[in-house]
Amino acid sequence: MTSDEPSNESRPPCQQAARGFWSEAWRRFRSRKLSMAALGFVLFLVLVATFAPAIAGTKPVICRYKGTIYVPCLAYFDRTLEPVIFAKDKFRGTYPANLAEKDPESWAIWPLVFQDPYRSVRDNEWPGEPANPARDQGAPSSRNLFGTDQYGVDVFAKMVHGTTVALLVGFVSMGLAGTIGITIGATAGYCGGWVDMLASRLIEVVMCIPTLVLILALVAFVDKPSIWKTMAIIGLTGWTGIARLARAEFLRLRSSEFVMAARAAGAGPLRIMARHILPNALAPVLVPITFGIASAILIESSLSFLGFGPPPPSVSWGSLLNDARSNLQMWWLVVFPGVAIFLTVLSYNLVGEGLQEATDPRLREARK
């Protein structure tokens, strides 16, 4: 943007020993308190998603039953991980009473909150506790921290288990978009000529189709919607910005001296692109990827909100908001998932901005 910034040559040479680019960027990133806090929040979400079954659930984290140790809570990650013996002994998903009744010797470590993300907790399921309130009676209380939805399912448990989706959506879809975007952008920028012409046209075409239009058409296009297909669709539609930046970077770097040196040393085009140019072009491309994670989360939750999300039983924050649409007096169905989506999006945006400021030498100059 600015051509009259002092160029690198006119600056005094660095006094201290040269640090690597990424350690320098990390040092600068660390000095931005907000970005660090945002990064901390993302890590917190990773922890919540990893330990979701131990935070909220109705299956024991670890239990000893008839002389063997089991980890039934893994069933929340994948149904097939539920130990067969509990199905054989007709537990039917209700652990506390059955454990005590069928093996008095058994013990179990329970999740922090005894609530299930997929169903309402029944009366006396946990000894002495009443059933979850349903409909508009389920305001937040000490038993249901974030209240319950119209069927009596605990919102806190749903949100804890929905964290996985929120995180995966960002990483998977932007991983896909990044791969496509960098491949197309790099090829276009490095090869130039008619390849560039063709790729640029493709980028322009995809950019011109309104995102939501394309996504809605694609969502309607797949037969059995699932969260993975939603992620793939978001990834397949969100690569244009990355491709444009990658193209510009490769175009800029392909005529630089180190590329010429590599070519003179006999490196093939693929090797030059992957080993020589890509590491130098990665920083500017990472920034739109981070912002892309934020928008992927937004798109997923708006799709779920519009009713185009993955079908139940998969829980996502956006589908909670969809429930709230027809029950506006149940404010807790809006406030908690809404704030969660907002904080996650804000965090990724702050991380992205921190990354931008830490890796872009022009902005660094501007701050001085």
Added chain:
Amino acid sequence: MVSYLIRRLALAVVTLLMITGIVYGLARSMPGTPLTIEMGESDPSRKLNPADIERMKKAYGLDKPWYAAYFVWAGNVVRGDLGRSISRKQPVATLIGERIGPTLALSGSALLLTWLVSIPLGLYASARSGEVDERVVSFGLYVLYSFPTFVAALFLQIIFAVWLRDTAWELPLFGMRGDGITDETSWFASTADMARHAILPVICQSYVSLAWYSRFIHANMQEVVRQDYIRTAKAKGAGPWRVLVHHGFRNTLIPLVTLLGLSLPALLGGSVIIEQIFTWPGMGRLFFESIRERDYPTIMGLTFMFSVLTLAGQLVADVLYAWVDPRVSVE
């Protein structure tokens, strides 16, 4: 200039053909056809017999493979005919004509609000750059920018339609017209009623771009105030306000002009989510419904319109850019 325009227009036609072709293919590949979707909703007694379905398929060109049907569609568009909606039994052009007014009312006011608020806010942030209040405002704008529209819409609905019900502050939950409004209602009363219905959607549609524009102006101003001509202006004794607006802001107008061109499709295309939440009878909602009903002619008519607007917006932005900045040449 003329040769540039011709080249751009030729490229735009190619792009347009590709976009509409892709969307047509996608639309036709969606499971279900407009005939079966409609049938599933109506009662069994109204079920179409196979002969009728065949007849209707022929009438709407659904018996042809999609690429053949696409060329028929494209040929009709060239002759100025967007086709007839299958589920609404009306010409697509009429449908678009009905919906464009409400969308324009909504997005036009939103755009106006955005510019009216973001320019002073951006200038204020530039004037107070680095001070505590500027940081608070900037962070507030950042927060606003990250706030999901549909969450904000639900919050506003809860506050103004549920909590403030039966007070003077109550605002309608959705729709564009109240129950008491008929054709006989005076122009003033019906406009006031529509404005009351539009308050929440307009806020929801404008706050994100408002935050974004303010930050954009602020960022551009930060770049401009470091230029030599600003120092010169200060040195010759121009007041801080004059330096900021007359010497600084005028130079940030160039990227703003580009933005104006690029906001053209959003202005007429409307917002699917906001129109859906507030059941505003606009283009975005029409698009959403037509996808649900597999109403291919409407989907295609709207896609065609969106794409033309997007391409026109880009062209206008580039031409305006060259016009306001004499250093840039479109050639």
